[in-house]
Every structure is written in C-alpha cells, then in structure tokens.
Amino acid sequence: MNLSRRLFLHSGLMTGAALAVAPKVFAEPILPGWHVGYSNAPAAGYPQAEMKLVRGKAPAGLTGTLYRNGPAHFKHGDAYATHWFDGDGMVQRIAIGEGKAVHSGKFVDTQKRRIEMAAGKFLAPGFGTVGDPSYPVGSSDDVNPGNISVMMSGGELLALWEAGSPYRMDPVTLETKGLKSFRNDLKGMPFLAHPKREPDGRVWGLAISNRKIGIYNINPDGSTKSFGMVDIGASHYMHDWAMTERKLIILCQPWIQTKNIPPFIDGFVWKPEEGMKYLIVDKDDLTKTRWAQGPARSFYHTGAAWEESDGTIRLDAAFYPQPILGTGGGADEIRGKYSGDSVSSKLTMATIPVSGDVTMVETNIAGDFPQVDPRRHGLARKLTTMITGSVEGQPGGSALAVQDWSSGKVQIHDFGAEYMVEEFLFTPKGSGAAETDSWLIGTAINTKLQRSEVHVFDAGHVDAGPVAVWQAGYAWPLGFHGTWAGA
Amino acid sequence: MKRLPLLDKFLAGMAFVPAAMVAAVLAFPQPALADTSKVPLTLTITDIADHKGAISFGVYDEAGYGADKAVNGGTIPVTGDTATMTLELPPGRYGIKLFHDVDGDGKMGMNPFGMPTEPYAFSNSAPAQFGPAKWDAAAFDVAAPATTHTIKLIR
Numbered sequence: 001m002n003l004s005r006r007l008f009l010h011s012g013l014m015t016g017a018a019l020a021v022a023p024k025v026f027a028e029p030i031l032p033g034w035h036v037g038y039s040n041a042p043a044a045g046y047p048q049a050e051m052k053l054v055r056g057k058a059p060a061g062l063t064g065t066l067y068r069n070g071p072a073h074f075k076h077g078d079a080y081a082t083h084w085f086d087g088d089g090m091v092q093r094i095a096i097g098e099g100k101a102v103h104s105g106k107f108v109d110t111q112k113r114r115i116e117m118a119a120g121k122f123l124a125p126g127f128g129t130v131g132d133p134s135y136p137v138g139s140s141d142d143v144n145p146g147n148i149s150v151m152m153s154g155g156e157l158l159a160l161w162e163a164g165s166p167y168r169m170d171p172v173t174l175e176t177k178g179l180k181s182f183r184n185d186l187k188g189m190p191f192l193a194h195p196k197r198e199p200d201g202r203v204w205g206l207a208i209s210n211r212k213i214g215i216y217n218i219n220p221d222g223s224t225k226s227f228g229m230v231d232i233g234a235s236h237y238m239h240d241w242a243m244t245e246r247k248l249i250i251l252c253q254p255w256i257q258t259k260n261i262p263p264f265i266d267g268f269v270w271k272p273e274e275g276m277k278y279l280i281v282d283k284d285d286l287t288k289t290r291w292a293q294g295p296a297r298s299f300y301h302t303g304a305a306w307e308e309s310d311g312t313i314r315l316d317a318a319f320y321p322q323p324i325l326g327t328g329g330g331a332d333e334i335r336g337k338y339s340g341d342s343v344s345s346k347l348t349m350a351t352i353p354v355s356g357d358v359t360m361v362e363t364n365i366a367g368d369f370p371q372v373d374p375r376r377h378g379l380a381r382k383l384t385t386m387i388t389g390s391v392e393g394q395p396g397g398s399a400l401a402v403q404d405w406s407s408g409k410v411q412i413h414d415f416g417a418e419y420m421v422e423e424f425l426f427t428p429k430g431s432g433a434a435e436t437d438s439w440l441i442g443t444a445i446n447t448k449l450q451r452s453e454v455h456v457f458d459a460g461h462v463d464a465g466p467v468a469v470w471q472a473g474y475a476w477p478l479g480f481h482g483t484w485a486g487a
Numbered sequence: 488m489k490r491l492p493l494l495d496k497f498l499a500g501m502a503f504v505p506a507a508m509v510a511a512v513l514a515f516p517q518p519a520l521a522d523t524s525k526v527p528l529t530l531t532i533t534d535i536a537d538h539k540g541a542i543s544f545g546v547y548d549e550a551g552y553g554a555d556k557a558v559n560g561g562t563i564p565v566t567g568d569t570a571t572m573t574l575e576l577p578p579g580r581y582g583i584k585l586f587h588d589v590d591g592d593g594k595m596g597m598n599p600f601g602m603p604t605e606p607y608a609f610s611n612s613a614p615a616q617f618g619p620a621k622w623d624a625a626a627f628d629v630a631a632p633a634t635t636h637t638i639k640l641i642r
Contacts, residue, residue: 136614136615136616137615137616137617138614138615138616138641139602139603139615140602184596184604185596185598185599185604186598186599186604187596187598187602187604188598188600188602188603188604189598189599189600189602190600207599207600209600212599212600214599214600227599229599
C-alpha cells in the first residue's frame with residue numbers, strides 16, 4: 001500500500017492545498033510483483049554475494065561464469081524512462097564453481113549515464129525517448145546505453161548495444177574500461193548485439209547504417225582479421241542474422257525505414273508483399289552473394305543455420321507474422337502495466353534451396369530467445385532451446401522448451417505462474433560431443449519471493465525440471481542476452 | 488530489442504570539417520608584418536591526448552560557416568597537451584571548426600559510415616549536435632586590441 005496515501009487519509013487534512021496534492025498521491029498505482037524486473041538496480045551495483053542452493057545439487061564439473069546484460073535504470077526521482085530499451089545497461093555476473101554460485105553486478109559506465117546521474121534526470125534521446133535538446137549528440141556513442149548483450153573477446157568482456165560501439169569491461173570486477181574499437185579506422189562503428197562465434201572461436205559481427213552492412217571478421221584472440229561491406233538495397237529493420245560454416249545469411253524482413261524523422265519508429269513501413277529476402281554472402285569473398293526469396297515474416301532472433309552437402313541451407317528463427325509493435329518490452333511495463341501481446345511467434349525452420357524460393361516448417365512453439373549448442377553453431381545440429389509460455393497479466397515467458405529438429409519432438413518445462421523466465425544458454429558438459437551432453441543455464445525472476453534465481457537443466461531432459469537452482473536474496477532487473485564463459 | 492534508429496544517418500550526412508578546410512589553410516598564409524586593420528587572435532587548443540600530428544583549423548564568418556568556406560585557417564604542430572597559434576583577422580564575429588590530424592595525412596579520419604575517427608572541436612568548445620556545432624553556439628567575437636580564445640578538443 002502506498003505509504004503516503006495512508007498518511008494522507010489518516011491525517012484528516014482536507015484543506016485546498018492538501019486536495020491539490022491529492023490527485024497525484026491517489027493516482028500512484030500499486031505495482032504488481034513482476035514489476036521488480038523493471039525497477040532501478042542500486043547505482044553502486046551489486047557486490048559479490050553467494051547465492052543459496054534451493055533445489056537439487058550443484059552439477060559436478062559445472063564451472064564458469066554466466067554474464068547477462070539488460071536495462072537496469074528506469075526512474076530518476078518521479079520521472080520514468082520513456083522506454084525499456086533506453087534504460088542504462090547493467091552487467092550481471094554469476095560465477096559458478098565448486099558447488100557455489102556468486103552473483104555481482106555493475107552498471108556499464110557510459111557517457112549517457114554519467115551525465116544523467118549527475119543531472120538527476122533523463123536527457124539523452126533514445127529508441128523511445130525524444131530527449132532534451134541540450135544533450136550534446138556528436139555520435140551514437142553519446143547516447144549508447146550499452147544494454148543488450150555481452151561477449152568475451154581477447155580476454156575482455158564487451159557490453160554490446162547495437163547502434164554504437166561495445167564497451168570494454170573487466171570480466172571479474174566489471175569495471176568499465178572504455179569504448180571498444182576493432183581497428184583505428186573503425187572507431188565509432190556500430191556493432192550489432194548478436195555476434196556469431198564459430199566453434200574455434202572466430203567471431204563474425206555486423207554493423208548497420210541504413211542499407212550498408214559492415215561485416216567484422218574477428219580472430220579467436222580478439223584481433224581483427226578483416227572488415228568488409230555489403231549493400232542490402234534498403235533500410236530493413238535488423239536486430240539479428242545467421243551464419244553457416246562458410247556463409248553469412250542476412251535476413252532482410254519487409255519492415256523498411258522510409259522516413260528518417262522522429263518518432264523514428266513511425267518511419268518503418270511493413271510491406272508484406274515484398275516477403276523476406278535472404279542475402280547469402282560467402283565468408284571468404286564478400287563480393288560473392290546471392291539472394292533468396294521467402295514468405296513475409298518479422299523477427300528479432302534467429303537460432304542458427306547450417307549448410308547441407310548439396311548446398312541447401314537450414315535456418316531456424318522465432319518468426320512473427322508481422323512486427324510486434326507496442327508489445328513485449330515497451331513503455332508500459334516500466335510503469336507496472338501490461339496489456340498482453342497481440343502477435344505471437346512460431347519457432348520455424350526455413351529451408352533455403354540452392355535455387356528457388358525459401359520454404360518454412362513451423363512448430364507450435366511460441367516465444368523467443370532461441371539458442372543453440374555453441375559447439376555446433378553453423379554446423380548441422382538437432383536442438384534449439386527457446387523461452388515459451390506466458391502468464392495472464394504478466395510480461396515475459398514462463399517455460400523452457402527444447403526442440404529436436406531431427407525427431408520433431410519438443411520437451412517443455414513449465415516454471416509456473418510465479419516466474420519470469422529469461423534466455424537459457426547451452427553449456428558443454430564433460431567431454432561428450434552430443435548436443436545433449438550439455439547443461440542449459442539461465443536466470444528467472446521468482447516474482448512471489450522477489451528474488452532472482454539461476455536454474456540449471458540437463459539439455460536432454462528439460463521436462464525433468466532443473467537439476468539445480470540457486471537463489472539470490474534479492475531480484476535484479478530483467479535482461480536481454482548473455483554469454484557463458486567456461487572455465 | 489530495437490536499434491536506435493539511425494542517428495548515424497543524421498551524423499554521417501554532415502561534413503564535420505571537410506577537406507575544403509585544408510585548402511583554406513593553404514590559401515591563407517599568415518603575413519609577417521602586422522596589418523593595422525586587423526586584430527591578433529591567439530587561439531589555444533587544450534586536452535590534446537595524442538602528442539603528435541597537427542591541429543588543422545578553419546575560421547569562418549557567418550556566411551561561410553554553414554557552406555564550409557573559410558576566411559582564414561592554419562595548422563599547428565602538436566607536441567603536448569595544448570597547441571597555440573596567433574593569427575590576424577578583421578574585427579568581427581567568427582566560428583572555428585578544427586580537427587586533430589593525428590596521423591598527419593592532411594584529412595580528418597572517417598570510419599566507413601562517415602563518422603570522425605580523429606578528434607575535433609568547435610569554437611566556444613561548442614558540442615556537436617547531430618552534426619557540427621551550430622553557428623549560434625560556436626560564434627565568438629574578435630575585437631581590438633586583441634582576442635584570445637581557448638577550445639577544448641573533443642575526445
């Protein structure tokens with residue numbers, strides 16, 4: 001119950017001045033339990049704290065660190081941020097070893113955050129924020145919240161946004177060391193939040209500016225091998241993409257920016273008659289490209305892709321029939337309101353033949369955050385995990401699914417109504433090479449206890465429930481994406 | 488999980504400190520003898536992180552500022568945190584655009600999307616605002632008997 005409202009009623013103050021204050025006091029909502037996922041994290045971060053094992057046993061041999069990133073600051077005083085996507089990024093670190101899980105977290109030290117924390121208000125323009133005209137914008141990094149994902153590169157932890165540079169962070173202390181530049185002439189180039197790591201550690205990344213796509217080829221030691229460009233012909237909305245062992249696949253959905261004036265989202269037009277076009281680029285020669293045409297879909301995330309011996313490409317993704325504007329992570333959730341998703345996705349396998357149009361096989365798994373075994377990324381494989389399920393009146397997913405494409409079967413674990421479930425990652429288990437020789441590890445907010453948890457599943461048996469659950473004494477905000485750094 | 492729509496497009500469309508400014512530097516040798524109709528402007532640039540290369544600057548009047556047509560300019564070799572040069576100008580209102588030519592190639596470095604890779608600045612240390620600082624923010628007066636002006640280099 002809102003404390004100030006209770007005081008107001010009991011004080012008996014019914015003067016005109018008190019009544020003038022009253023509407024704001026009465027209007028403050030009682031926030032639902034899930035709102036803890038959209039509440040400010042402490043500005044100083046979370047010091048290292050051991051989590052409590054509340055279910056099962058710590059899996060033998062599970063050693064490494066789970067990193068996650070997401071917006072973690074939503075309010076300055078009484079003023080809410082305009083959009084979830086503009087919240088300052090915070091990296092959560094869960095170090096697992098010797099049966100223990102230790103959590104810590106730190107905000108990414110960005111220019112935006114420094115200026116806004118000093119001023120005590122939101123100033124920078126953003127995805128959903130017009131911003132204050134006095135806020136100086138000389139480059140994308142002036143507004144970069146560093147809040148979408150993380151990757152390990154060259155011994156450093158990089159906090160990723162998508163329209164600006166990554167931030168370099170210390171993987172143990174989470175201190176921010178500065179902006180990342182992959183080469184002197186690439187300073188200030190953006191880096192999408194979904195780099196693709198080959199099993200040997202080579203990383204491919206994309207940079208987007210309108211119809212120009214920059215392609216990073218990063219060596220396993222973190223040095224930059226090469227950077228090239230392709231032209232996709234139009235400014236398609238793009239958050240993710242895919243690769244096989246020898247090809248890059250840039251999915252161009254028919255959601256195209258035709259106007260470049262704010263509010264920018266209004267400048268994107270859905271043109272389903274154009275369908276989804278797939279640009280297939282040869283990794284060894286970026287000038288060798290071909291286009292394939294498929295039915296219209298919108299998407300945020302792909303699983304992964306592989307190429308068969310006859311050249312056919314298989315690619316899976318959480319495809320939506322149209323863009324999900326205004327749902328799943330917007331302005332309302334920060335204020336504790338949620339009206340449900342109007343459009344749902346299907347985990348879909350697309351087949352791109354050597355010639356001819358793309359065809360699709362859809363499952364009935366609705367959700368997002370598809371992930372695959374990193375040891376088989378770009379190679380023929382069977383499994384894709386995804387977050388699915390939903391709870392009435394609550395944002396986010398409530399279940400973990402593992403789809404086996406070779407058998408067509410899916411295993412699902414339902415966490416129940418008290419959970420908001422986040423992205424799960426495959427982590428290799430022991431020396432077995434099968435995808436099922438993996439754990440699945442991820443976080444979930446227990447909205448009843450208002451605590452964050454780390455759950456570990458056997459990837460081959462998610463329907464048996466988690467093999468271990470660690471619980472913190474508090475909840476940290478929901479995030480987007482993460483990475484596992486094995487020991 | 489959206490991207491910030493295309494700030495890059497605003498910024499890449501602007502020529503921060505164009506090559507034309509380099510030509511301006513060459514076209515404006517500073518005379519050895521004082522011209523009494525002109526006033527000395529002592530320009531100091533601070534916060535120079537890389538102690539090499541040169542500061543390349545152009546001086547513009549209001550008419551030329553947006554069109555990148557300089558009335559004067561210069562190059563100051565960099566050996567420390569600051570760099571200074573004195574030049575003579577008729578009294579009036581001017582704006583300065585400059586960059587630090589760290590690699591000494593005579594051009595402001597740009598990344599493949601057209602964003603500067605070398606530091607730059609504007610008079611009044613005016614910040615970039617979706618492009619070069621606007622005239623109103625950068626304009627300052629050069630007046631008798633002499634004017635000094637300090638500019639802080641951005642990154």
